[in-house]
Amino acid sequence: MAQTTSDHQLTTTQRGHAPAVPAGTEAPAAPTQVAPVRRPAPWDAWWPVRFYRSSIGKKWVMAVSGIVLLLYVLLHMIGNLKVYLGRNEVNHYAEWLRTMLTPALPRTVALWILRTMLITAFFGHIVSAYQLTRMNQRARPVKYQSPRDYVAANFASRTMRWTGVIVGLFVIFHLLDLTWGTANSHFVRGDVYDNLKHSFQRPVVAAAYIVANIALAIHIYHGAWSMFQSLGLNNPRFNAWRRHFATAFAVVIGVGNVSFPVMVLAGVIH
Amino acid sequence: MRVHLRVWRQPAAHAPGGFEEYDLDDVSPDMSFLEMLDILNEQLVAEGREPVAFDHDCREGICGSCGMMINGQAHGPERGTATCQLHMRKFDDGAHIVIEPWRAAAFTVIKDLSVDRGALDRIIQAGGYITAPTGSAPEANSLPVPKEVADASMDAAACIQCGACVAACPNGAAHLFTAAKVAHLNLLPQGQPERFTRVQAMVDEMERWFGSCTMHGECEAACPKEISIDFIALMNRDYVKAQFKNRRLIAQSA
Numbered sequence: 272m273a274q275t276t277s278d279h280q281l282t283t284t285q286r287g288h289a290p291a292v293p294a295g296t297e298a299p300a301a302p303t304q305v306a307p308v309r310r311p312a313p314w315d316a317w318w319p320v321r322f323y324r325s326s327i328g329k330k331w332v333m334a335v336s337g338i339v340l341l342l343y344v345l346l347h348m349i350g351n352l353k354v355y356l357g358r359n360e361v362n363h364y365a366e367w368l369r370t371m372l373t374p375a376l377p378r379t380v381a382l383w384i385l386r387t388m389l390i391t392a393f394f395g396h397i398v399s400a401y402q403l404t405r406m407n408q409r410a411r412p413v414k415y416q417s418p419r420d421y422v423a424a425n426f427a428s429r430t431m432r433w434t435g436v437i438v439g440l441f442v443i444f445h446l447l448d449l450t451w452g453t454a455n456s457h458f459v460r461g462d463v464y465d466n467l468k469h470s471f472q473r474p475v476v477a478a479a480y481i482v483a484n485i486a487l488a489i490h491i492y493h494g495a496w497s498m499f500q501s502l503g504l505n506n507p508r509f510n511a512w513r514r515h516f517a518t519a520f521a522v523v524i525g526v527g528n529v530s531f532p533v534m535v536l537a538g539v540i541h
Numbered sequence: 542m543r544v545h546l547r548v549w550r551q552p553a554a555h556a557p558g559g560f561e562e563y564d565l566d567d568v569s570p571d572m573s574f575l576e577m578l579d580i581l582n583e584q585l586v587a588e589g590r591e592p593v594a595f596d597h598d599c600r601e602g603i604c605g606s607c608g609m610m611i612n613g614q615a616h617g618p619e620r621g622t623a624t625c626q627l628h629m630r631k632f633d634d635g636a637h638i639v640i641e642p643w644r645a646a647a648f649t650v651i652k653d654l655s656v657d658r659g660a661l662d663r664i665i666q667a668g669g670y671i672t673a674p675t676g677s678a679p680e681a682n683s684l685p686v687p688k689e690v691a692d693a694s695m696d697a698a699a700c701i702q703c704g705a706c707v708a709a710c711p712n713g714a715a716h717l718f719t720a721a722k723v724a725h726l727n728l729l730p731q732g733q734p735e736r737f738t739r740v741q742a743m744v745d746e747m748e749r750w751f752g753s754c755t756m757h758g759e760c761e762a763a764c765p766k767e768i769s770i771d772f773i774a775l776m777n778r779d780y781v782k783a784q785f786k787n788r789r790l791i792a793q794s795a
């Protein structure tokens with residue numbers, strides 16, 4: 272009797288791991304039978320591996336890394352608003368970023384910890400975005416041969432890949448321009464205010480900056496809503512607020528960031 | 542009323558297919574979409590041509606057999622309606638109507654508009670049931686279920702497995718279907734003992750065949766039973782929890 276019970280428990284627990292139909296016992300292939308588009312992780316794989324193999328796991332990585340990136344773009348934007356308080360304020364703030372948590376930590380160590388988190392999030396976000404995109408392409412190898420008429424998908428949700436790529440390329444240029452100075456002939460290390468001013472006085476750079484930040488705002492408009500769903504944060508009490516939150520976040524980031532090149536070109540930052 | 546049809550014709554699985562055009566001159570606005578196709582098929586048979594193959598059974602919106610892409614929308618333009626419940630009065634006189642089968646890697650075209658949706662059955666086989674053979678239904682009042690929970694479970698159970706969510710999803714994902722089938726049992730007390738093994742097994746099976754969810758919301762809009770994408774969030778949450786649950790402590794909180 273005890274034996275029967277434990278056997279039963281074993282099969283019940285294993286059901287989540289072993290394939291539903293043991294290999295070799297599947298019905299003979301119908302002419303319409305298709306091969307799976309993906310193989311699951313082996314059932315005894317380490318759980319984070321199994322979890323990440325699933326699209327839900329990848330979306331969870333997208334959402335968590337998205338939150339890190341959202342926090343970053345928000346703090347970055349707020350920090351940059353200090354240009355409106357004047358040259359000394361913003362340069363002093365930039366220096367503080369380097370001396371943060373000193374003397375407990377040596378200079379720039381705290382900044383590098385944050386940067387490491389950011390780089391990890393960025394790569395996690397991009398790698399899972401790429402893998403999810405490939406997964407979706409495999410899931411519909413033959414496209415609809417007549418035009419689709421979308422009813423719910425909006426511009427933001429349908430362009431996540433493109434707004435994401437625009438933001439990614441822009442980040443590279445942004446680092447070359449204002450962090451390393453390679454793309455900025457007037458670059459003076461530590462003089463944030465003038466670097467920014469000289470950069471945006473080039474209309475092409477200002478235009479690219481504006482385009483990239485509009486793309487970022489569009490990305491956030493869908494992403495900052497979608498991440499709640501990915502993480503399973505769904506409750507009738509706050510569901511309506513998720514939409515408002517994402518819209519507000521997108522507007523705040525978009526308006527704040529676009530204001531910098533506009534204000535340089537308008538001569539307010541001079 | 543008159544309609545101009547452009548219908549996908551494909552003689553067999555993996556055979557090349559293409560659109561063919563047909564004109565119907567005497568369609569009643571009170572006909573259902575499938576009745577309109579019946580008229581087309583009678584006309585084709587009378588002309589000695591091969592009729593259009595399409596799936597249908599109950600014709601009252603409950604079996605989930607019917608389903609096709611009508612003018613780029615799964616089950617056509619009417620919300621919360623399966624193809625068999627769509628009426629020709631929703632179209633203008635002289636309308637051009639394009640009809641295409643569901644398209645997804647897992648849904649092979651069997652013939653014309655009929656597709657093999659067996660992959661959805663495999664998801665159910667993986668865990669869309671309660672294992673224990675419990676005999677006949679117990680006295681209903683012996684297992685109290687809060688009204689809200691019963692309603693939510695019922696909303697999920699409305700799924701007729703037609704595959705419109707997969708067809709409508711730009712990513713070819715079956716998240717809404719799987720989420721509905723997971724939630725239908727995972728919300729109820731009877732579903733609790735296998736709650737986390739169920740979500741793990743069903744999601745893992747889904748992953749073998751379908752794409753990923755980007756939250757476009759197209760599935761919810763296409764669903765003839767208007768099942769909410771809120772259930773996808775529930776499934777995502779249970780799937781994450783399933784990674785962490787210590788089954789021996791389950792009695793303390795589900």
Ligand code: HEM
Binds near residue numbers: 434
């Ligand atoms: C600072 C920059 C960025 C922020 C704040 C951000 C934020 C987000 C957030 C919050 C999501 C939603 C995640 C979810 O639905 O769970 C998301 C999704 C996405 N992101 Fe980003 N992201 C950024 C940069 C990028 C970059 C550089 C790329 C790619 C090259 C990218 C590609 C995507 C894609 C493709 C999705 C949709 C994934 C899917 O639902 O299938 N993002 N992003």
Ligand code: FES
Binds near residue numbers: 597626
């Ligand atoms: S034929 Fe049964 S749902 Fe349409």
